[in-house]
Amino acid sequence: MPEKLRLGIFKFASCDGCQLSLLNAEEELLELAELVEFAHFPEASSRIESGPYDLVLIEGSISTPEDLDRIQQIRRQTDTLVTIGACATAGGIQALRNGANHDEFMKLVYPHPEYVQSLATSTPISNHVSVDFELRGCPVDTGQLLQIISDKLHHRKFSVPDHSVCRDCKLQNIVCVSVARGIPCLGPLTQAGCGAICPRFHRGCYGCFGPCHQTNTDGLTDWLIKDGHSSSQLIPLFLNVNAEAPEFARTAAQLIRQDSAEGESDE
Amino acid sequence: MSESRTIRVGALTRVEGEGALHVSMNNNVIDRVELNIYESPRFFEAFLRGRPLEDVPDLTARICGICPVAYQMSSACAIEAALEIEIPTEIHQLRKLLYCGEWIESHCLHMHLLQAPDFFGYSSGLELGKHFPDEVKRGLRLKKIGNQILEVLGGRSVHPVNVCIGGFYRTPALDELESLIPELEWGLQAAIETTHWISGFNFPDFVCDYDLISISNSSDYPWFGVTMASSKGESFDVQAYEQVICEYQVPHSTALQAHKIESQTSCLFGPLARINHSRDNFHPHARKLADHVNIQWPCNNPFQSIQARSLEVVHAFEEALEICRNYQRPSESRIPYQPRAGVGMAATEAPRGTLYHRYEIDDAGLIQHATIIPPTSQNQKQIENDLRDYLPPLLSMEDDQVAQACERLIRSYDPCISCATHFLKLSIERVQ
Incomplete structure (x- = not known):
């Protein structure tokens, strides 16, 4: 029997949901354990083995001074590093602090900010070390996560579909929530992977998987504004779990400028 | 020297x-x-300020990937209290069903993969599975049924997408809930067997003197409710939560801790608190089992909270079955509302204990202030x-x-x- 793949799973600032997506593989988890050695997976096992690892999955974003060193140490111990989820790939929901006043945020949450170590920004792993592949989603899809591990096991190139949620939605024959119900939906801009669940539940996509390949963001926002939505209504849609993904961040900034210009012209 | x-x-x-x-x-x-x-x-309470109230259930869900439904429920209920929205029974039942899914998923994960290995000296649930393959496979299948409930009602198990202020974006069709029934029936029997298995574990003899706190209702086992029971004090209304329990900071932890304000004493939240206060409100199978497995009531041994969890899983399966069998699709999935200024608070029972939220909202429906007290801080x-x-x-x-x-x-x-x-x-x- 060939040697098992040595897998390490490491967590930074996050909610644990992407690691849970692996535990949610349930029956496949037992099969996976035949092929993979969970060498570092503290959430699931007390047996912690040091590196080197064949594959490391990183959940969470870099948000404390200690994270800066730890990610470098982990990178040195692994052949391949894959980020899992919106936090590790784009900074996550906690990146909403990035434009804000960090000291003020600290004081709002902690009576003694001096006890707490925190950076003013929450940033993706790729800002700090080289990353071999970024798996999107808040949370990641269990099937895609298993596929990444399988790709590594079989020496395949990592790849997941990079088309939009909108295309998956059409393929499922879901009535378009934007066209039929006037609900703003990021489906045309967002990478597929979730199965178009929001339109299936009669609501607009809110961008959990981040911007897809080749988006026409301005085209969509122009259309939504012509359809009667205001810039201020659209801003929170982009300032969400992937707020710091460049295309979403750029669009949010543009909408904020438009909104304040509209405010000024009203006065 | x-x-x-x-x-x-x-x-x-x-x-x-x-x-x-x-x-x-x-x-x-x-x-x-x-x-x-x-x-x-991660500054949730800070960046929630200025957000539209509609965003809060999805944003706060991101605090925890294990119990996102608890965050969605406490935040939705608190904001609905501020807006004085009354949730009709049939929508409330669907929310309870969603919560059943989360309790089953989270409890079965903890019971089988996290805690049970300790009673046998194994390092993980996977290692436990080599020695108890049937029990661990059964546990993983139970966990999966919890996830199936979350997927049917919420689209996915981690950060489901269907909860909104006023109800749900879409209620499930009749056949969607009916399709769950066969697995729920299997799950109820399997959960009973699991409780017997777990009750045979060798529990360390360690009994504590607890002030147990949980939501308590006259007839329902608590997921939702407005009255908090305390085993060492007066019951109190959720409205008065922050007058009874306060958070404070210690230098050695970045999670805030909590205690009772008056006595400055610690309290225990979670399954042991709930089961000691409310086991009489269990459904029949869970109620009978609570008397027949080896638990001395009141139970104040933290190691036995795994038994409390397994009994709660039995109850959750009975509850889920009842809701699915009696389901009639409501005519509206949510109650319409106009944003307006107000203050609202709510507590619900997350798998690991009471989760309290309070929001102040302005006329435009934007959040002005948010307070979130999670169960682990309180424990x-x-x-x-x-x-x-x-x-x-x-x-x-x-x-x-x-x-x-x-x-x-x-x-x-x-x-x-x-x-x-x-x-x-x-x-x-x-x-x-």
Whole structure:
């Protein structure tokens, strides 16, 4: 029997949901354990083995001074590093602090900010070390996560579909929530992977998987504004779990400028 | 001559998130016991300010991937209280069903993959599965049924997408809930067998003197409710939560701790609190089982909270079956509302204990102020106090054995340190 793949799973600032997506593989988890050695997976096992690892999955974003060193140490111990989820790939929901006043945020949450170590920004792993592949989603899809591990096991190139949620939605024959119900939906801009669940539940996509390949963001926002939505209504849609993904961040900034210009012209 | 000794051992594992324990001793007398949660600040209460109220359930869900439904429920109920929205029974029942899914998923994960390995000395649920393949497979299938409920009602199991202020974006069709029934029927029987299996474990004899706090209702086992029961004090209304319980900060942890304001005493939240207060409100199978498995009531042994969890899983299956069998699709999926200024608070029972939210909203429907008190903050002081009582008879053991025993106790509370970032260390400092 060939040697098992040595897998390490490491967590930074996050909610644990992407690691849970692996535990949610349930029956496949037992099969996976035949092929993979969970060498570092503290959430699931007390047996912690040091590196080197064949594959490391990183959940969470870099948000404390200690994270800066730890990610470098982990990178040195692994052949391949894959980020899992919106936090590790784009900074996550906690990146909403990035434009804000960090000291003020600290004081709002902690009576003694001096006890707490925190950076003013929450940033993706790729800002700090080289990353071999970024798996999107808040949370990641269990099937895609298993596929990444399988790709590594079989020496395949990592790849997941990079088309939009909108295309998956059409393929499922879901009535378009934007066209039929006037609900703003990021489906045309967002990478597929979730199965178009929001339109299936009669609501607009809110961008959990981040911007897809080749988006026409301005085209969509122009259309939504012509359809009667205001810039201020659209801003929170982009300032969400992937707020710091460049295309979403750029669009949010543009909408904020438009909104304040509209405010000024009203006065 | 005094000799100082500091020992660092292992990593605290099989908990959701990461933290550390620091024990210091002076001449074999315990000086300090500190549970360090190196929770990386994520500033939810800060960035919620200025957000439209509609965004809050999806945003707060991101606090915890293990119990997102609890965050969606407490936030939705608190905002609905502020807007004076009354949720009709049939929509409320669907929310309960969603919560059943989360309890089943989270409890079965904890029971099988996190805590059960401790009773046999194994390092993981996967290792346990080699020796108890049928029991672990059964547990994983039970967990999967919890996830199926979440997927049918919410689209996916982690951060489901269907909860909104006023109800749901879409209610399930009749056949969607009917399709769950066969698995739920299997699950109920399997959960009963699991409870018998777990009740045969060898529980350390460790009984604590708890102030148990949970929501308590006259007839329902609590997921939702407006009255908090306390085993060492008066019941209080959720409206008065922050007059009874307060959060405070300690230097050794970035998670805020909580205690009762008046007495400054710690409290225990979670399955043991709920089951001691409310087991009479269990459905029949769970109620009967609670009397027939080896539990002495009241039960104040934290190691036995795994039994409480398994009984709650039985109850959740009975509840889910009842809701699915009696389901009639409501004519409206949600109650319409106009945003307006107000203040609202609500508590619901997350798998690991009471989760309290309070929001102030302005005329435009934007959040002005948010307060979130999660169960693990509220349990943290109690965990430290229990460790202090648990440690003395262990001190003759080697450090790594003491560490393991402490970890086992900490795990029994199912702490959810989900925002934690740093590796967990256990350090014992002996000054002789």
